Amino acid sequence: MLPNGQSLPIPPIILAELGNDPKKPTVCFYGHLDVQPARQEDGWLTDPYTLTEVDGKLYGRGATDNKGPVLAWINAVSTFRSLEEDLPVNIKFVIEGMEEAGSVGLEELVRKEKDQFFSSVDYIVISDNLWLSQRKPALTYGTRGNSYFRVEVRCRDQDFHSGTFGGILSEPMADLVALLGSLIDSSGHILIPGIYDQVAPLTEEERKMYEAIDLDLEEYRKSVQVKRFLFDTKEEILMHLWRYPSLSIHGIEGAFDEPGAKTVIPGQVIGKFSIRLVPHMNTSVVEKQVKQHLEYIFSKRNSSNQMAVSMTLGLQPWIANIKDKQYLAAKRAIKTVFGTEPDMIRDGSTIPIARIFQDTIQKSVMMLPLGTVDDGEHSQNEKINRWNYIEGSKLFAAFFLEMAKLHY
Numbered sequence: 001m002l003p004n005g006q007s008l009p010i011p012p013i014i015l016a017e018l019g020n021d022p023k024k025p026t027v028c029f030y031g032h033l034d035v036q037p038a039r040q041e042d043g044w045l046t047d048p049y050t051l052t053e054v055d056g057k058l059y060g061r062g063a064t065d066n067k068g069p070v071l072a073w074i075n076a077v078s079t080f081r082s083l084e085e086d087l088p089v090n091i092k093f094v095i096e097g098m099e100e101a102g103s104v105g106l107e108e109l110v111r112k113e114k115d116q117f118f119s120s121v122d123y124i125v126i127s128d129n130l131w132l133s134q135r136k137p138a139l140t141y142g143t144r145g146n147s148y149f150r151v152e153v154r155c156r157d158q159d160f161h162s163g164t165f166g167g168i169l170s171e172p173m174a175d176l177v178a179l180l181g182s183l184i185d186s187s188g189h190i191l192i193p194g195i196y197d198q199v200a201p202l203t204e205e206e207r208k209m210y211e212a213i214d215l216d217l218e219e220y221r222k223s224v225q226v227k228r229f230l231f232d233t234k235e236e237i238l239m240h241l242w243r244y245p246s247l248s249i250h251g252i253e254g255a256f257d258e259p260g261a262k263t264v265i266p267g268q269v270i271g272k273f274s275i276r277l278v279p280h281m282n283t284s285v286v287e288k289q290v291k292q293h294l295e296y297i298f299s300k301r302n303s304s305n306q307m308a309v310s311m312t313l314g315l316q317p318w319i320a321n322i323k324d325k326q327y328l329a330a331k332r333a334i335k336t337v338f339g340t341e342p343d344m345i346r347d348g349s350t351i352p353i354a355r356i357f358q359d360t361i362q363k364s365v366m367m368l369p370l371g372t373v374d375d376g377e378h379s380q381n382e383k384i385n386r387w388n389y390i391e392g393s394k395l396f397a398a399f400f401l402e403m404a405k406l407h408y
Contacts, residue, residue: 013099015117019090025042025407027326027400028092028121030353031070031128032099035062036378041382057383065377068384069127069370069392070095076396088289088404092121099128099353107356111358114360115274123326123403124357125363127392129347131372135263136214137334137395139327140367141320142242142346145277148313151179151294152270154306160265170303171257172269176248179307180271182297184247188230188240190275192247192293195286199244200279206243210235213343223374242346245281247272274313276348283314318355319346323407324364366397 001007011034018024038048038061046052051060058068073093080087098104110118131138153172160169184190217235231237240246253270256262275286291309299309320327322344333343347367358365370392376382 001211003101004289013106014093014095015090015113016095017117019087020120021090024088024090025122025403026090026092026120027403028094028118028124029073030094030096030124030126030357031073032066032096032103033062033070034100035065035067036100038382039378047099048382050051053386056384056386058389059381059383061382064127064130064371064375064384065382066099069338072370072389072393073127073396075393078399079393079397080400085214088400089407090120092117099120103353103356106353106358110360118361121361121363122407123324124363124393125326125359125399126172126351126354126357126365126367127370128351129170129349129367129369130375130377131369132345133214133216133342134372136340136343137347138343138369139330139334139336140345140347141327142279142367143318143351143367144242144245144348145281145283145315145317145344145355146274146313146350147277147283147290147311147315148272148274149290149309149311150270151176152268152308153179153303154268154308155304156267159267162263162265165265167311168401169265170301170305171265172305173252173266175298175301175303175305176269176271178301179294179297180249180273182293183249183273188246190245190247192289194289195245195275196282196287202239202243202344207235209344210238213238213345231249235292241348245278246276246348247370248274248276277315277317279317279319281317283311283316287311287314315350315352316355318351318358318365320354320365324366326364326366326403329402329406330366330368330399332402333395336398336402337395368395370395 038044040047046054046059048061051058051063077087077091096103096106099108127369129140153175155169155172182191190196213234215238217234217237220228229237233242250272253272254266255269256264256266277283277286290311294307294309331342334340352363353369357363370388371384372388
């Protein structure tokens, strides 16, 4: 359902399978073919919907997110067919067209097909994220969740003139700014009481994994185009991106935000913010903590306005067991194709399908990215390197072979 009330049919979700040999492991690949909007006039150097190769880079919307990886998987499967070789694993595909809109309808389908299509699945592979560097392959074993909030402060439906009413009202905007300002301090620390209580403790084994990751902080800072980060070491940066929660303030609805001066007091405003969740945080607990905190801050202002807080999105974090067989198979495949050990990374963003698969099908889920950190997913001039696309196709084929060796 679109905001204007128009309803559109959901694009079909493709379920496909190749092989059903009970002696072989069954590997299910998830990918999506829908993309973010793109217009050449927004700063694209080429037509975003015509794949264009420039200097070994394949430019086009969806090149890395997620059409390139989907094609790479198909390349790997079809290579065995072309060589008239037996596929070492049974293959299943789940390919959807609504990922960028929140995977509408997918969770329902997974639950419905749990005992049919998915009943024989042993392992699930997702390739919908990126390496941490431009050079070194990675395996992803966790993502953050997301709780999205709106906090509304209301005096009346109409706005006020600040000359006529300024100084005699509790202004909704002043209340809202105070509320938003109470959420986080200048060092990035979230000020909501109890918010860190559920965060999984840091183990020595985990700390060593951060030390081993290849990340040039100065190069990373320049690529992000900021003067400095909140933290000075690689380990602190990675931990605050992946294993600690973060809070971001996104915007204010109802405020005057156009060029020029307008002496208005908004009658009602809505602030929007979200919290990225990490293991073992829970969305319902976080929702309660946020509401209690904002209600307490608002009560201290003695405002005559009304305040309402609601959580509009609640997605749990996901973490995998890196000792699962398919992580070992992927490590071996990466060593074969790239000649190196992978960075073991998490993703600071939210990929809900990983948690949906893990909770519903109760099988190992792994993220095996092909693209590099500078691919520009969701941005202008999105690309995948020709080399990554070709070597990525080889990687998937090598993974099939390693998976077959390890399964029993």
